[in-house]
Amino acid sequence: MTLSSWIIGLLGAAVIAGLAYWKRSLSASGFAAAVIAGTVLYAVGSLAWFGTLIAFFVSSSLLSKCKQKAKSAAESTYEKTGRRDAGQVFANGGIAVILCLLNALFPHFLWWAAFVGVLATVNADTWATEIGGLSSSEPRSILTLKKVPTGTSGGISLAGTLATMAGGLFIGLCAWLFSLGSGSAALHVSFGWLLWTGLVAGTIGSLTDSVIGAKWQWMRRCVVCGKDVEAATHCSTKTSYLRGEKWMNNDAVNMIASLAGAVIAVLATASL
Numbered sequence: 001m002t003l004s005s006w007i008i009g010l011l012g013a014a015v016i017a018g019l020a021y022w023k024r025s026l027s028a029s030g031f032a033a034a035v036i037a038g039t040v041l042y043a044v045g046s047l048a049w050f051g052t053l054i055a056f057f058v059s060s061s062l063l064s065k066c067k068q069k070a071k072s073a074a075e076s077t078y079e080k081t082g083r084r085d086a087g088q089v090f091a092n093g094g095i096a097v098i099l100c101l102l103n104a105l106f107p108h109f110l111w112w113a114a115f116v117g118v119l120a121t122v123n124a125d126t127w128a129t130e131i132g133g134l135s136s137s138e139p140r141s142i143l144t145l146k147k148v149p150t151g152t153s154g155g156i157s158l159a160g161t162l163a164t165m166a167g168g169l170f171i172g173l174c175a176w177l178f179s180l181g182s183g184s185a186a187l188h189v190s191f192g193w194l195l196w197t198g199l200v201a202g203t204i205g206s207l208t209d210s211v212i213g214a215k216w217q218w219m220r221r222c223v224v225c226g227k228d229v230e231a232a233t234h235c236s237t238k239t240s241y242l243r244g245e246k247w248m249n250n251d252a253v254n255m256i257a258s259l260a261g262a263v264i265a266v267l268a269t270a271s272l
């Protein structure tokens with residue numbers, strides 16, 4: 001944790017978050033949150049921690065951008081659209097940063113396992129949403145197996161499930177690549193272990209996200225078009241209450257699923 005690592009981390013994070021802000025993937029608060037998260041991961045962690053977060057961040061931002069037009073109809077059912085703000089950045093990366101700090105205080109490779117599990121979960125979930133949302137077949141509810149409109153919380157499809165697994169594997173692969181570059185002997189860096197952890201934690205963590213989303217996420221219904229939405233208004237009209245708790249918004253669901261991903265990654269490590 002040298003001064004130069006803080007400077008390199010700050011510059012690297014500022015350049016990448018700056019590009020994302022310029023490309024309208026981040027709001028101003030999202031930019032600030034991403035710079036803080038990236039700097040801490042590089043300076044307190046290493047290239048492995050920093051690069052794995054960036055791999056999630058860049059791949060999911062690019063997917064969102066590429067698909068934005070195609071899914072503009074589905075997007076309107078979400079509370080937040082387009083730019084990621086600080087709340088979303090911390091919901092996705094906050095636990096990852098805390099795990100990195102815990103590893104610095106109480107060094108143990110299980111913190112790294114949990115970290116990979118968190119990012120595998122959020123990445124798998126983002127890939128599932130972005131790619132699954134493009135599927136022409138209607139998703140089914142993970143709870144009732146009934147068909148639900150594309151973009152509905154808790155909706156799963158074959159394309160989305162394959163994207164989930166690919167998203168988890170991608171994080172495992174990137175964690176391995178960046179850990180080679182960071183040369184940290186303290187990290188568990190076997191190729192097979194990282195792919196396995198990314199796949200298992202990403203898939204089960206993302207399924208957890210779907211179940212919590214379908215059961216407890218705050219959801220309202222548009223009285224005009226009948227869509228299930230998070231927003232207080234839709235079609236210029238006040239929406240009515242459908243289910244869930246007010247505090248259980250998409251960010252809260254993501255955070256709980258991230259914790260599940262961390263636990264699963266630790267269990268997956270113990271299973272080997």
Ligand SMILES: [Zn+2]
Pocket residue numbers: 222223224225226227234235
């Ligand atoms: Zn509507």
